[in-house]
Every structure is written in structure tokens, then in C-alpha cells.
Amino acid sequence: MKISPQTKTFFLGLSVSILILVSFFAGAIADRVFVVKPVDFFTRKLSLPIAQNQLQTREEETSKLGTLIAQKASIADVAEVASESVITISIKRKEQVIESFDPFNLGFGFFGFPRGSIEEVQRDIGTGFVVDGGGIIVTNKHVVSDLSAEYLVIDKDNNEYSVTEIYRDPANDLSIVKIEGFEVSSLPLGDSSSLRVGEEVIAIGTALGEFRHTVTTGVVSGLGRGVQVINSGVGAVEDLEGLIQTDAAINPGNSGGPLLDRSGKVIGVNVAVSAGAENIGFALPINIVKDSLKNFKTTGSFQRPFLGVTYQTITKQAALFNEVPQGAYLIEVASGSSADKAGLKPEDIVIEFGGQDLSEKDLATLINQYKIGDQVELKYYRNGETKTIKITLAGSDEE
Numbered sequence: 416m417k418i419s420p421q422t423k424t425f426f427l428g429l430s431v432s433i434l435i436l437v438s439f440f441a442g443a444i445a446d447r448v449f450v451v452k453p454v455d456f457f458t459r460k461l462s463l464p465i466a467q468n469q470l471q472t473r474e475e476e477t478s479k480l481g482t483l484i485a486q487k488a489s490i491a492d493v494a495e496v497a498s499e500s501v502i503t504i505s506i507k508r509k510e511q512v513i514e515s516f517d518p519f520n521l522g523f524g525f526f527g528f529p530r531g532s533i534e535e536v537q538r539d540i541g542t543g544f545v546v547d548g549g550g551i552i553v554t555n556k557h558v559v560s561d562l563s564a565e566y567l568v569i570d571k572d573n574n575e576y577s578v579t580e581i582y583r584d585p586a587n588d589l590s591i592v593k594i595e596g597f598e599v600s601s602l603p604l605g606d607s608s609s610l611r612v613g614e615e616v617i618a619i620g621t622a623l624g625e626f627r628h629t630v631t632t633g634v635v636s637g638l639g640r641g642v643q644v645i646n647s648g649v650g651a652v653e654d655l656e657g658l659i660q661t662d663a664a665i666n667p668g669n670s671g672g673p674l675l676d677r678s679g680k681v682i683g684v685n686v687a688v689s690a691g692a693e694n695i696g697f698a699l700p701i702n703i704v705k706d707s708l709k710n711f712k713t714t715g716s717f718q719r720p721f722l723g724v725t726y727q728t729i730t731k732q733a734a735l736f737n738e739v740p741q742g743a744y745l746i747e748v749a750s751g752s753s754a755d756k757a758g759l760k761p762e763d764i765v766i767e768f769g770g771q772d773l774s775e776k777d778l779a780t781l782i783n784q785y786k787i788g789d790q791v792e793l794k795y796y797r798n799g800e801t802k803t804i805k806i807t808l809a810g811s812d813e814e
Contacts, residue, residue, distance in 0.1 A: 493679040494617055494630045498571055500545040500602045501628060501672060503621045504554055504592070505575075507537040508564040539627070542620035542672030543568070543592060544602050544681065546708060552592040553704060554671030555686055556583045557644075557653075559590050568594050571628060584707055584717040586779070587699065588644075588655060588686055590671075591711060602673055605680030607700035610635055610659065618663040618685055618696070620672030633663030633694070642697055644687045657777070658697040659683045665696030674698040706783055720785050720808035723752020726778060729764065740796050741774035742766035757806040759795065766801070767794035782808070 511533055541558030545551070552568065559566055559581050566578040580593040614635045622629035637660035644653050661674065665688045674683035683698030710719055725747040734741045743765040748754050759765075766773055768781045769791045785791060787810040794803045 488679075490615075490617060490630075490632060490677075493675065493677075494619060497602060497617075497673070497675060497679055498619055498628050498630075500599050501571070501619045502543050502545070502552060503539050503569040503627050504541040504543055504558055504671065505537055505539045505567040505569055506561065506564050507535060507567060508561065509533050510536045537567070539569070539621050539624045539668065541624075541668060541670045542685070544619075544671075544673045545597075545599055546601050546604070546704075550594045550597045552594065553684060553708075554590050554592055555684065556588045556590045558671045559583070559592065566592070568592065568597065569627070570597065570599070582711065582717055586717075586719060587703055587707060588653065589684070589699065589704060589707055589717075591708075591717075602675075603680045604701050604705055605676055605678075605682040607659065607682050607702045610638060610676075610682060610700075612637060615677040616661050616663050616682070617675040617677075617679075618661070618665055618669060618672060619675070620665070620669030620685060622664075622666045622668050624668035626668075629669075631664040633661050636660040636662045636695070640697060642687060642689075655686065655697070655699070656779075657700060657703070658686070659700055661696050661698060662694040663696060664694065665698075669696075718787065718810045720782050720787050720789065721753065721810060722778075722782055722806070722808065723749035723754045724759065724765075724778075726765070728773075728777065731774070739764060740766045740801075742796065743773055743778040753806050753809045757793070757804050759793075759804075760797070762797075764796040765793060766796055767792075769793075 541554055543552040543554035543558075546553050559578075560583075566581070568576045568578060570576070576594040576597050578592050578594055582591040582593075584590065612635050616633055616635055618631045618633075620629060621627045622631075639656075640658040640660045641654065641656045642658060644655060659674065659682070661683075663674070665685050667688070669685045670687075672685045673681045674685055676682045682701050684701065684704055685696065685698045687697045689695035689697075707717060711717055724743075724745050726743040726745050729737075729739065729741050729744050731741055745754075745759060745761050745763045745765065748759050748761055765778060768776075768778060769785070771781055773781075785808055787808055790805050790807050792803060793806050794801060796802075
């Protein structure tokens with residue numbers, strides 16, 4: 416029996432239709448009953464070599480922490496990888512060691528003085544983190560303030576490295592510590608100018624100078640805070656402005672450690688904790704650190720433009736109350752400084768620097784935008800009159 420072409424076409428179409436219907440219902444049953452997705456299975460097998468190749472390329476181009484950031488990893492994942500670039504700073508110096516307790520002489524010698532001996536003592540005092548794979552570490556200036564002491568860097572695996580050089584920033588509570596033979600990934604630096612109150616943060620440090628690589632979490636509690644801190648090592652009092660406030664637990668020993676955002680980028684350097692309250696800690700904004708690092712890599716020191724004034728910012732409310740313009744109220748003018756040579760005096764109010772209004776900008780921030788030797792136009796207010804002068808910025812040597 417001969418079959419016509421029309422019949423063949425009919426049966427072919429019918430077969431295809433049946434095959435499609437069977438495949439549809441089989442896929443639905445596999446998905447609902449056996450939780451198997453045939454299409455996903457085959458497409459995954461086809462795309463897997465490409466995905467693995469892309470991941471391998473990405474890992475070659477970025478650090479492990481950068482990969483975690485891209486994957487939006489958990490706090491535990493970020494802290495684990497970031498800790499590889501966080502170090503403990505230990506001090507070694509000679510101290511008087513009191514002898515063990517003796518119930519018969521109560522530890523006292525003749526004339527009631529404690530009995531003991533002078534010994535070399537090593538103890539953990541602070542934290543730091545790597546910003547350059549070549550052994551450059553950032554910490555606080557007050558952590559390494561003792562000029563006569565020897566300092567050591569201790570990594571996550573408790574390996575010790577001798578500090579070869581220390582550079583102290585005269586304008587900020589920052590120091591750069593250099594060591595040899597320490598090669599680890601740098602922590603990525605974020606942008607502290609984009610921070611918002613309420614953002615999650617992670618702090619890593621040697622809490623209480625005893626518990627290394629302690630991880631605490633919290634949020635940004637406030638921005639632009641000003642505090643007065645006391646460096647117990649040298650008894651100096653220092654005013655710090657523009658700080659990040661956080662409720663992440665920061666303790667003595669955390670100083671110099673990184674304050675990370677949720678993605679693992681450093682947004683601050685932990686610097687102080689409130690003595691009169693719990694869960695109030697402070698960190699230097701990382702943008703200040705980036706400016707200092709840029710200057711350091713260019714000049715090999717922390718030398719920077721120096722105006723030579725101590726000032727207090729006049730707020731809008733204070734300006735209205737005292738009927739004076741907003742700006743920087745000069746408290747002191749250093750003898751022989753750029754400001755002194757230009758004729759500025761205490762009680763002057765600097766209202767413009769380099770054409771920028773100080774009602775919106777901080778004077779120190781504007782100064783750091785210039786180089787040593789630059790000539791800058793400055794406008795100030797004195798006794799009801801506004802005057803304009805030009806100042807040549809001198810340099811400030813590191814301490």
C-alpha cells in the first residue's frame with residue numbers, strides 16, 4: 416500500500432507533537448516529584464567549564480579578600496581572610512619586675528621600697544594592618560610612641576618580625592611601620608566619605624593587649640566626632656577631629672587595627688575608646704590615611720604643608736550668636752611659621768583658603784590639598800574687616 420506525502424507529513428507532525436507533550440509532562444513530573452531540573456542539569460554541564468575558567472582568571476587578578484567581596488561573603492569569611500593582613504605590635508623594653516609575693520616580707524626591702532630587678536620585658540600593646548605587600552604596616556602613632564623601645568610585629572601564625580623603621584605622622588595619630596621578609600596581601604581601602612550612620616562594621620585587633628585577632632561587630636554610630644585623648648605612654652593630650660564613632664567593641668590594644676565595612680574594605684583605623692561609657696569607640700577615617708600614604712610614597716616621609724596655627728572651627732550657630740563669619744578661629748600662631756610670616760594673629764578668623772569657603776570645608780583638609788612651597792590666597796576677618804593675603808606654605812618635619 417502506497418502512502419501519500421500528505422499522510423507522511425501528518426504522521427511526522429503528530430509524532431513531533433506527542434514527543435513534545437511527553438517531554439513537557441516528564442519534565443514537570445521530574446521537577447515536582449523528584450526535584451530534578453533536566454534543563455538546568457544540561458545547561459549547567461555546558462556552562463561549568465566557562466564559569467570555572469572565569470573564576471580562575473578573576474582569582475588571578477584579585478586578592479582572596481577581593482574575591483570574597485565580589486561573592487558577598489559572610490562576616491566570618493571576611494574576618495578570616497582579613498585577619499591574615501592584621502598584625503599585633505609588641506614592645507620590648509627594660510622594666511622593673513617585682514619579685515613574687517612573700518608573706519613574710521610582703522615583697523619590700525629596706526626602707527619600705529619594693530624589691531625587684533630590671534629585666535627586659537615583651538608585651539603586646541597594639542594592632543596594625545598591611546597596606547602594601549612590601550612590608551608596610553599602618554598603626555597609630557601612640558602605639559609606637561616610645562622612641563627608646565624596640566618593637567616587634569607578630570602575624571596571625573605567631574611569627575615575629577623585627578621593626579626596621581618607624582615613620583610618625585606629626586599631624587595625625589598615624590604611623591607607618593616597616594619590616595623585612597613579611598609578604599601578605601594588602602587590605603583594600605574603602606571610601607570613608609560615603610559612610611552612613613547605621614552601616615555594619617567589623618573591628619579586628621589585639622583586645623586588651625592579650626587576645627590577638629579578636630573580631631567584634633557593630634554599626635557606625637556617628638560621624639564627624641571630636642574627642643580629646645590622653646596618650647598614657649607619654650602623658651600627652653591630643654585633640655582628634657572628624658572621627659568615626661562605632662559601637663563595635665574596641666578595647667585598649669585594638670589601637671591601630673582596621674575598622675572594616677560589610678564588604679571587607681578598611682574604612683577606618685581604630686584609635687580610641689570612651690573611658691566613661693560602654694560600646695563607644697572611635698576610628699580615624701581611612702581617607703585621612705590614604706592622603707598620608709600618598710604623601711609618604713611620594714616623599715618618603717610624612718612631611719606636609721604646614722600653616723602653623725592652632726584653631727577652633729566656628730559653627731553657623733556660634734557665628735550668628737557672636738556676629739562673626741564662619742571659619743577657623745585662630746587660637747595660636749607658631750612663631751616663624753608661614754602664618755606668622757604672613758601677618759596672621761591669634762583671634763583672626765580664616766574664612767577662605769585657596770578660594771574655598773571654610774563654612775563648608777575644614778582648614779586642615781584644605782591645607783593637605785597643597786604641596787610644600789605652594790602660594791595660596793587666604794581671606795581672614797579681623798576687628799570687623801575682611802582682608803586677603805597670600806601665604807607660601809612651608810614644610811612640617813615628621814616627629
